[in-house]
Amino acid sequence: MRIVSRGDRLYRTGLTTLALLLPLLLFFIVSELVVGSLPAVKQFGLGFLTKSTWDPVAGQFGALPLIFGTIYSSLVAMVIAVPLALGAAIFLTEFAPRWLRTPVGTLIELLAGVPSVIYGLWGLFVLIPLQRDILWPILRPVLSWLPFFKGPFYGPSVLAGGTILAIMCLPYIAAVSREVLLAVPAPQREAALALGATRWEAVWTVVLPYGRAGIFGAIVLGLGRALGETMAVTMLIGNRHEISLSIVQPGYTIAAAVANEFAEAASSMHLSALVLAGLVLFVITVAVNACARWLIWRVARGSAVGSAAI
Amino acid sequence: MAANTSRRVFGAFMTGATYSAAALAILPLAAILSMLIVKGAGSLDWNFFTRSAVPLGEPGGGFANAIVGTLIIVGVAGAIGVPVGIGAGIYLAEFGGGRVGWIVRFVADTMNGIPSIVIGIFAWTWIVRPSGHFSALAGSAALAVILAPIVARTTEEMVRLVPNSLREAALALGYQRWRTSLTVVVRTAGTGIVTGCLVAVARVSGETAPLIFTTLGNQFFSTRVLEPMAALPLQVYVYAVGPYDEWHRQAWAGALVLILLVLSLGTLARVATRRRQAGA
Numbered sequence: 379m380r381i382v383s384r385g386d387r388l389y390r391t392g393l394t395t396l397a398l399l400l401p402l403l404l405f406f407i408v409s410e411l412v413v414g415s416l417p418a419v420k421q422f423g424l425g426f427l428t429k430s431t432w433d434p435v436a437g438q439f440g441a442l443p444l445i446f447g448t449i450y451s452s453l454v455a456m457v458i459a460v461p462l463a464l465g466a467a468i469f470l471t472e473f474a475p476r477w478l479r480t481p482v483g484t485l486i487e488l489l490a491g492v493p494s495v496i497y498g499l500w501g502l503f504v505l506i507p508l509q510r511d512i513l514w515p516i517l518r519p520v521l522s523w524l525p526f527f528k529g530p531f532y533g534p535s536v537l538a539g540g541t542i543l544a545i546m547c548l549p550y551i552a553a554v555s556r557e558v559l560l561a562v563p564a565p566q567r568e569a570a571l572a573l574g575a576t577r578w579e580a581v582w583t584v585v586l587p588y589g590r591a592g593i594f595g596a597i598v599l600g601l602g603r604a605l606g607e608t609m610a611v612t613m614l615i616g617n618r619h620e621i622s623l624s625i626v627q628p629g630y631t632i633a634a635a636v637a638n639e640f641a642e643a644a645s646s647m648h649l650s651a652l653v654l655a656g657l658v659l660f661v662i663t664v665a666v667n668a669c670a671r672w673l674i675w676r677v678a679r680g681s682a683v684g685s686a687a688i
Numbered sequence: 689m690a691a692n693t694s695r696r697v698f699g700a701f702m703t704g705a706t707y708s709a710a711a712l713a714i715l716p717l718a719a720i721l722s723m724l725i726v727k728g729a730g731s732l733d734w735n736f737f738t739r740s741a742v743p744l745g746e747p748g749g750g751f752a753n754a755i756v757g758t759l760i761i762v763g764v765a766g767a768i769g770v771p772v773g774i775g776a777g778i779y780l781a782e783f784g785g786g787r788v789g790w791i792v793r794f795v796a797d798t799m800n801g802i803p804s805i806v807i808g809i810f811a812w813t814w815i816v817r818p819s820g821h822f823s824a825l826a827g828s829a830a831l832a833v834i835l836a837p838i839v840a841r842t843t844e845e846m847v848r849l850v851p852n853s854l855r856e857a858a859l860a861l862g863y864q865r866w867r868t869s870l871t872v873v874v875r876t877a878g879t880g881i882v883t884g885c886l887v888a889v890a891r892v893s894g895e896t897a898p899l900i901f902t903t904l905g906n907q908f909f910s911t912r913v914l915e916p917m918a919a920l921p922l923q924v925y926v927y928a929v930g931p932y933d934e935w936h937r938q939a940w941a942g943a944l945v946l947i948l949l950v951l952s953l954g955t956l957a958r959v960a961t962r963r964r965q966a967g968a
Contacts, residue, residue, distance in 0.1 A: 393775050393779035486713055498928065667798070
């Protein structure tokens with residue numbers, strides 16, 4: 379539309395300025411991270427990503443255990459969260475009695491509003507004792523031959539951190555999956571039912587495949603949340619710089635290392651290494667989130683489904 | 689017939705499985721809320737709200753400094769982040785059709801996905817390092833950076849919901865575009881925008897990670913934004929991972945206050961939305 383009056387021009391200029399603050403801010407964030415991590419990049423180069431020693435006293439920093447732990451704990455979280463979130467989403471769209479849909483949906487949304495530190499507190503004093511004193515004695519004889527369950531279980535571990543991450547990501551995955559399933563046209567279901575499918579078969583053979591890309595997007599979105607989640611993981615994962623496949627052993631994540639060490643870092647190289655670790659986390663999460671948005675957008679095609687949930 | 693029966697049984701079984709998945713999904717919420725009340729409510733007394741932290745071993749002591757600190761930090765963050773977010777949101781809805789709009793939208797979505805701890809690093813390198821000391825203001829800045837893109841996107845959604853006919857009516861009456869936008873379009877979307885802001889503020893008020901090395905925390909009562917300040921989520925974290933039972937007791941109480949704060953903001957938002965729908 380053509381802009382005529384001075385007021386219009388002023389209004390538009392003002393709003394544009396405010397809007398452009400966001401790209402400017404993102405530019406600042408990236409440049410501050412890059413500049414802050416330059417000393418570590420110069421010192422360690424690619425070795426930062428492939429070495430496993432993290433020794434602030436000797437000035438040696440290799441972030442491989444952190445990167446591994448970040449991804450591994452998030453994958454553990456996905457293994458737990460995805461079936462539950464999808465089950466809940468299918469329940470809410472296909473099977474739940476109508477009067478139950480809104481309250482259950484609201485409760486799951488509320489789960490997303492609980493602050494991370496409260497999950498951490500609860501995990502520390504409720505979840506860990508539960509897993510250590512009740513679950514582990516039962517599961518240990520059955521599972522301890524697997525490499526994923528080797529070694530003693532003291533409590534703070536990838537399992538504890540992954541479980542809390544699962545609880546935290548679940549509402550995001552469930553909410554977006556639900557939107558995706560709601561977007562599946564009713565005639566698709568009806569056709570399957572008319573052919574004699576049971577309601578479950580209609581869901582499994584028609585509805586889920588139809589929403590496949592969107593559901594995958596929802597899962598990737600949850601993964602993005604899990605990768606960058608900080609407080610609850612810091613409190614539960616055990617904070618040990620080692621790579622282990624066993625989920626009952628302690629691990630570490632990038633976010634947790636930054637949270638623990640940043641305020642106390644004494645040398646400028648330690649700080650720079652932590653900023654670089656943050657930059658790595660930034661790149662991973664931005665890539666994962668972009669992937670998720672693309673997948674959801676492909677399904678939603680410009681409707682508000684994806685953006686509202688993200 | 690036998691095949692049919694087994695299909696039906698399997699279908700019923702899987703339907704039951706989705707019921708239990710939904711139940712399991714809600715279970716943690718119930719478990720967390722009940723534990724917060726059981727372990728926290730008993731410690732909420734007059735002291736808790738009126739006194740600051742005391743050295744270990746002394747009786748009493750509370751979260752007054754942390755509660756006031758959080759209100760200040762989040763208040764300042766809102767004062768910075770909300771106007772930017774609303775402005776950007778209106779821009780996106782009213783003028784955001786072109787390439788600039790696409791970029792701003794993409795950037796806002798990208799920023800929404802940045803882990804809050806990374807925003808904390810940014811606030812540290814941007815404000816704490818140059819100024820040479822930790823400050824509540826740096827924490828507010830971090831929270832504002834998280835807040836602005838969320839507010840921008842929800843504001844955009846709300847302004848877009850306003851029917852075009854309203855806009856056309858105002859323009860037909862000879863209103864200029866800016867006046868139409870502000871007094872008709874934005875005003876119509878007003879409650880929705882307020883709701884979005886409340887939800888966003890509720891979300892950042894529980895953030896801990898970006899505060900650890902910006903506001904740092906403070907044992908004492910302080911309202912000076914250029915110095916380290918206590919914050920509710922931060923204090924809950926420090927007390928939870930600390931070794932003392934007395935700290936743990938207070939951490940539960942602090943967490944209860946924190947979730948009441950977050951939930952009441954969320955409820956306020958829901959009430960505002962409902963009133964709007966009732967009025968429409």
